[in-house]
Amino acid sequence: MSDSNKTVFTNPSTFILLGIPGLEAAHVWISIPFSTMYIIAVLGNFIILFIVKTEPSLHGPMYYFLCMLAVTDLSLSTSTLPKMLSIFWFNSREIDFSSCLTQMYFLHCFSVMESGIFVAMALDRYVAICHPLRHSTILTNTVVAKIGLALVLRGGMVILPFLLLARQWPYCRTNIIPHSYCEHIAVVKLACDDTRVSSYYGLFVVLCVRGLDMIFIAVSYIQILRAIFSLPTKDARLKALETCTSHLCAILTFYIPGLFSSLTHRFGQNVPLHFHILVANMYLLVPPTLNPIIYGVRTKQIQGRLLRLFTHKGISSFFLCSGSQTELCAELAGDLVLFSRP
Known part of the structure; x- marks a missing residue:
């Protein structure tokens, strides 16, 4: 084939996002549940932040980590959904090259941060149940602040190679991204150089970073369950389990769609493209939407504060x-x- 039909974008000025390829006719209808979920996520997470800030009894490690989770959820959904809705509603598909890479960086950075926050919350539950008398001395405000800073630095540094590698690749043939946002794999596939380094590093992040997070959470909960089932009475065991249910539900909501999306992108060659994109979108929308609902329903202190806010x-x-x-x-x-x- 002649090279005249091939254009090399060594640094393209813009990328074109297609939204959900194959479902263009349904974009407006798809935007309805997406925008509804985004509104719920924004309102729910802001309410969580407001309640924790205004209720002195909630000024403790568990709720500080919950605030970190709320901020991360807001950032994660806001980094992608406004542009996604502009594609669905106004057919505004162009995105600046630098803006695309910035979006890619932040959405993966916030995703890694959220995984780390769940590890920190598992640590909090472990200390609270296995070492209750030492909880206030182990997880002081200073320690919680240091953990939060470490999670931010870890997310930023782990994802930085994504940005640096994606910026150096030459892009060929097209600048069209068959996705609704600038996802790392979707961007790298447009490069005409050998991008195995990016692919291997992306797999490393999934397996070694999130994998280690999941192992740490599993080990923490094994110790927690051992401590719970050693309690003398059934009521004590049930009360201890109740303190963990919100966290476990949020963990499942985050990790299951994320792992499914990552694995289908890498190994699901026979899965329709529009299904890949829908799963990837749900991964970014479902956890921020459900997390404030889960913690609002399952946490009695937040329930009480909500009642004081909204009842006579x-x-x-x-x-x-x-x-x-x-x-x-x-x-x-x-x-x-x-x-x-x-």
Whole structure:
């Protein structure tokens, strides 16, 4: 074939995002659940941040990690969905080369950070259940801040090679990305050089970074379950398990779609392209949408604060407790726990 039909973009000014190839006619309809999920994610995570900030009783390691998760979820979904919706609604498919690489960097960076936050939350649950008397001395505010900083640095440094390698490749034949956002594998496939380094490094991130995170979480929960089942009474075991259910649900929501998306991209050659793209989009939207719902439903302290925010003062005051009455009120109100004003 003649080289006259081949254009080399050593540094293309723009890329073209196709959205969901094969489902272009349904883009407007697809945007409805996507935009709904994004609105729920934004509102839910902002409510979590507001509740933790304004409720002094929630100023502890578990809720600080939950705030980190909320900020990461907001950043992860916001880095992709606005551009995605502009494709679906206005057919605005062009994205600047630098903007594309920036989007690619941040969405993978926030994804690695979120994985690390789940590890930190598993550590918090491990210390709280296996070493309850030392929890406040082990996970001090300073330690929590250092963990948060370490997670940010880890995410930024691990994903930096993605950006550096993608910027150096020459791009050939086309600048069209068959995706709704600048995903690493989709961008690298456009390069006309040998990109095995990028592919191998991407696999390393999946297996060694997230894989190690999952192993650490599994080991933590093995120790947690051993401690729980050694408790003397059934009620004590159930209460200890309840403190972990929110975290376990959030972990499953994050890791299962993420692993499925990564594996289908690499090994699912017979899977339709539009299915790949839909799974990848759901991976970025489902966890930020469900996490505030999971923690809002399963965490009694957040339930109580929400009730105080959204119910009539007269009704709320009926349930308010103070000082030593808090535990009694929690039992009388069932799953509802409200904390008194200082």
